[in-house]
Amino acid sequence: MTEKTFNYTRSYFGFQLGRVKLCTIFSCIFAILGFPLLVTSLLLDQYADFEVINNDIYAPLFALSVISIIGICAMSYITPLISLKHLYTKTKADNILSLPITGNQRFVIDILSSILPFAVPFLISCGITAIIESFFPPFSYDFENISMYALKGFFCLIMFATLNIAVITACGRVAEAILYPIGLNIVLFGITALGCYLSIYDCVGISDTYTEVFLSPVVRIWPIGNAISIFMESAPLFYVYAIAMTVVFTALAYISYKKRRAENIGKTFVFKFSYPVASTIVALAFILLYVAIFDLINYNDYSGISITITVMCVILLIIMLILEVVNYKKINGILKFGVKYILTLGGGIAICFALAITDGFGIAHYIPSPSVIESAEISVNHYNSDYGRSTRNYITVYSEDAIKLITDEHKHIIDMAVEFDETGRHETTELEPYTHKTSDFYIYYTLKSGRRVSRTYYIYDEVYESEGFWENMYSTEDYRLQSVNALRDHRYYNITDMPKAFRLMNTHSDKRYFEAVFETDEQYKELLSALEADLKADLSYGRHNEAPVGNLLVGYLHRNALDYSYSISYYGIGDDDFAQLARITLYESYTNTLTVLGKYGTVPTKEQNLDDAVGDDEIFMLYRIKKNDESLTALESYNDYGGSAVFVTGEEFQELASHHVKYSVKTDDEYVYCLTRGMWDRLHYRNYSPDDFIDALAEIGVQYDNRSTFQSDYIYYTIDNNYDQKLHESVNGMCNELFDTRTVFEYTENAYYYQ
Amino acid sequence: MIELKDVKLSFDENVILDGVTMTVPDGRAFGLLGSNGAGKSTILRLLSGIYQLQEGSIKIDGEDIYDNVKIKEQICFINDETIQFTNYTLKQLKNYYKRFYRTFSEEKFVKLHSVLNLPMNKKLSTFSKGMKRQAIVICAIACCTKYIFLDEAFDGLDPTMRIIVKNMMIDAMIDNGATIILSSHNLKEVQEFCDTAALLHGGKIIFCRELDSVMGSIRKVQTSFPTAPSKEDFPEIEILHIENSGSVTNIIAKGTEEEIRASVEKHNPRFVDMIPLTLDEIFIYEMEVLGYDGKDL
Known part of the structure; x- marks a missing residue:
């Protein structure tokens, strides 16, 4: 080799790449089998003929792709470990550090050789995934973003790897270099999650999306968990954050790299401060874990505090002794250890109490000002709005008045929860821990800055008073029209290679439902315009005195649906290829919509065909009860096949009741247990228990006392996690009454079978 | 350099x-x-x-x-x-x-x-x-x-x-x-x-010299005196080690051959034999002076 061509940097780079050769090979394999295979398997799922490509092929391919994605994530941890061996192995350090190369050059090459072997194949795989997607456009929302998810995964892995590098540069031995990067991620996860648990849950309920909103400085340095939580986000903020954190971790790694001294290789940590920092983090994580598990600070009940502190003291002592022995092979000075122990304990206790008492430093009470909010969404489980599903309606509002309503309601919810928390929560939960039912309020803001704030509050039903909130929301044009706007979403609107289908679900004729199919975008737009006009004019939320003519299920058809699911709304059609986007109740006043539907083949009428709705072998599920001035005027029911019926006359109510309320269990709460098709289903009605229902029938002159004998070979009912002994006894008693020849009583984890 | x-x-x-x-x-x-x-x-x-x-x-x-x-x-x-x-x-x-x-x-x-x-x-x-x-x-x-x-x-x-x-x-x-x-x-x-x-x-340098000089600067003297001497009897030279075994005395001393011989002959020895030391011996005697001799064992 001549002097002209000799380059020490290049030589070292080549050497380092050689060291991680195996990692590179594995990364290439994992990258190719990862996202490209994932998207391929989903394409097969969507495009191929179900008869040819079935789950026997799809499932293994999907599983292999997932394993490969996990594999390349593992590579982002293993590659830096191998590439940086000379930082924690003395003999290797002698060889590498004596080479004619500067520290800065070595650092750059070490970083590159720690990241490139997995990053380049991963990035290429993102490109391949995007190419596959561009040639074979996906059908569904989730699917079309896989290459973007892959790209986010790429940034997450780089961020994760740079944190690991920063940690490895502070370690002096193999064991620590292997364990501490994992440990730090787990510990940061623990602190974050448990901190959230302590603060938010302890106050007004748990936020299920806490990772993206809470304790931001701590959360944001938690790459694994944060990557998971923000993985699904689409804002450019993700990239800014990921790149910023990567830069921060790289800078930390550089400082550590430059400051570390080769003579400290072989020690647990190469910096003096590393040990107390590590021991404090680990100890705090365990303390938080303890507090969370034993829940002794919950409910503002400090009676168990002395036990809590005692246990914390013991746990901390054990952990710190272990760390001390691992680090120094002995207790390194009793006095020194004692001081360290007391400081750590004090810090731990202070953090726990600060979180609990201040409700997460006020974050649990935080409501953005309406002036900084771009859009807002509110959904409530157990409290029907006129649109959407029970947990999230995904209706986003943008207008000032609608946003203001949501922020006011947000404040109202917090006030109610705090008041309850302070006055009666502890007492009631202690008495009847599982009988209180809650509504979960999901509130989601997108701020003008791009930041997102989401909260979920679980509020006991007996505490919540809506005070006309939903009526007020419905009165805003913004809210009413959002269901139409959702249908205008380009994700569905641009699906041009398949017809859009609209089903009017009713049972007004022999057919259970009608179907209108819109072949062109113009036809589709025509319907949306009609719907928009009708919704604008309809300000009668909750005050309809008329039975609806049906429910419009809006969706689209696609071929060969194997396992279609949709995040906005999925209605278990089951036996065909119809996927639902929205469900809109139609009334006779919706003349524009009904006209368009009629034009394309569906002519809804209000004529009832109860025989069809309540067939011999099918019992409908009661979906909604409508009231007018406290009198029952209309009931709607739906079955699993998309059929629905509206019951308006006394006879119809009686007919319905004979199917729905013939066996029921009276409970103290508002749940109704109906026997439907051999299954005990727990249905929730805020206003009607079975007895209430019968009473309500009586009020309108319908006498119902005909609980007929149920004929079935078996019945089945489930119990939920909050096992209710009283309920079980009630149902069990009824089963004994119903089934004279009960031969088998079998209990599995969460279900009872009678035969 | x-x-x-x-x-x-x-x-x-x-x-x-x-x-x-x-x-x-x-x-x-x-x-x-x-x-x-x-x-x-x-x-x-x-x-x-x-x-x-x-x-x-x-x-x-x-x-x-x-x-x-x-x-x-x-x-x-x-x-x-x-x-x-x-x-x-x-x-x-x-x-x-x-x-x-x-x-x-x-x-x-x-x-x-x-x-x-x-x-x-x-x-x-x-x-x-x-x-x-x-x-x-x-x-x-x-x-x-x-x-x-x-x-x-x-x-x-x-x-x-x-x-x-x-x-x-x-x-x-x-x-x-x-x-x-x-x-x-x-x-x-x-x-x-x-x-x-x-x-x-x-962590300290005891000596740093050419080996010939090191070898030439420390000598072993085998001699015999009417009465057994001690280190203090030879103030002119640096004695690293002195050992009396019967009538024979072994001295390890620093200095030139002439200096050592002159110092020893002041005490009327019966005979004086100058024996060159190996590096091993020099190491051991130098270390002994510094207390690195395992005598405590």
Whole structure:
């Protein structure tokens, strides 16, 4: 080799790449089998003929792709470990550090050789995934973003790897270099999650999306968990954050790299401060874990505090002794250890109490000002709005008045929860821990800055008073029209290679439902315009005195649906290829919509065909009860096949009741247990228990006392996690009454079978 | 030329080097001697730019070493371990050194290899300890650097191999003008190979001189006096060790032959025999003076 061509940097780079050769090979394999295979398997799922490509092929391919994605994530941890061996192995350090190369050059090459072997194949795989997607456009929302998810995964892995590098540069031995990067991620996860648990849950309920909103400085340095939580986000903020954190971790790694001294290789940590920092983090994580598990600070009940502190003291002592022995092979000075122990304990206790008492430093009470909010969404489980599903309606509002309503309601919810928390929560939960039912309020803001704030509050039903909130929301044009706007979403609107289908679900004729199919975008737009006009004019939320003519299920058809699911709304059609986007109740006043539907083949009428709705072998599920001035005027029911019926006359109510309320269990709460098709289903009605229902029938002159004998070979009912002994006894008693020849009583984890 | 001036180095609270000052002229074979933990390997690591200097100065050819590519490319350091290369074959090991040293001579490597005839394609993990050492040493010599630092160079080598390796290093000094610093506990090898040596103890230099001068400055005297003398009877010379065994007295003393003889003859000895000391003996007696003698055992 001549002097002209000799380059020490290049030589070292080549050497380092050689060291991680195996990692590179594995990364290439994992990258190719990862996202490209994932998207391929989903394409097969969507495009191929179900008869040819079935789950026997799809499932293994999907599983292999997932394993490969996990594999390349593992590579982002293993590659830096191998590439940086000379930082924690003395003999290797002698060889590498004596080479004619500067520290800065070595650092750059070490970083590159720690990241490139997995990053380049991963990035290429993102490109391949995007190419596959561009040639074979996906059908569904989730699917079309896989290459973007892959790209986010790429940034997450780089961020994760740079944190690991920063940690490895502070370690002096193999064991620590292997364990501490994992440990730090787990510990940061623990602190974050448990901190959230302590603060938010302890106050007004748990936020299920806490990772993206809470304790931001701590959360944001938690790459694994944060990557998971923000993985699904689409804002450019993700990239800014990921790149910023990567830069921060790289800078930390550089400082550590430059400051570390080769003579400290072989020690647990190469910096003096590393040990107390590590021991404090680990100890705090365990303390938080303890507090969370034993829940002794919950409910503002400090009676168990002395036990809590005692246990914390013991746990901390054990952990710190272990760390001390691992680090120094002995207790390194009793006095020194004692001081360290007391400081750590004090810090731990202070953090726990600060979180609990201040409700997460006020974050649990935080409501953005309406002036900084771009859009807002509110959904409530157990409290029907006129649109959407029970947990999230995904209706986003943008207008000032609608946003203001949501922020006011947000404040109202917090006030109610705090008041309850302070006055009666502890007492009631202690008495009847599982009988209180809650509504979960999901509130989601997108701020003008791009930041997102989401909260979920679980509020006991007996505490919540809506005070006309939903009526007020419905009165805003913004809210009413959002269901139409959702249908205008380009994700569905641009699906041009398949017809859009609209089903009017009713049972007004022999057919259970009608179907209108819109072949062109113009036809589709025509319907949306009609719907928009009708919704604008309809300000009668909750005050309809008329039975609806049906429910419009809006969706689209696609071929060969194997396992279609949709995040906005999925209605278990089951036996065909119809996927639902929205469900809109139609009334006779919706003349524009009904006209368009009629034009394309569906002519809804209000004529009832109860025989069809309540067939011999099918019992409908009661979906909604409508009231007018406290009198029952209309009931709607739906079955699993998309059929629905509206019951308006006394006879119809009686007919319905004979199917729905013939066996029921009276409970103290508002749940109704109906026997439907051999299954005990727990249905929730805020206003009607079975007895209430019968009473309500009586009020309108319908006498119902005909609980007929149920004929079935078996019945089945489930119990939920909050096992209710009283309920079980009630149902069990009824089963004994119903089934004279009960031969088998079998209990599995969460279900009872009678035969 | 290598110059260390008042070099101090501490690891945590432990002083490893305490004011080390020494000079190694170019083209010399320099031996670093010392008790275990005296700081020999530390000096070699400082000279190789692995450790960063804390206090004092270390210069090679007038320049600092740490992070100095220009100087480091002239240095090849072989530490006392071979474990880091156990997964390499000799061919891979050669390529490793060739990759990092522009002066690496394939021709020299072939020549040295032909003498030892080590298997090229077998992993070093299959080699004996001595063979591993030979493999690494021939690679280091083939690097043809101006400075070669060897920690425990002869560790694991059989007597024949020691001679062969020594000859290889002498050739390197003759052919390339290489300066070789080696640390060793095998004082015989150092005595045979090095022209200059430094003795370290507790991080301090006990002496740093040409070996001939060292050998000539300490002598063993076998003599007999009418009455057994003590150290204090010889104030003119520095007595390292004195031992009376019957009528015979053995004295280890520092000084020229003339000075020692004159001092001894003042006490009318029956006879005086001047016996040259080996480096081993010098090491032991010097260490004894410093309390490193295991007498407590």
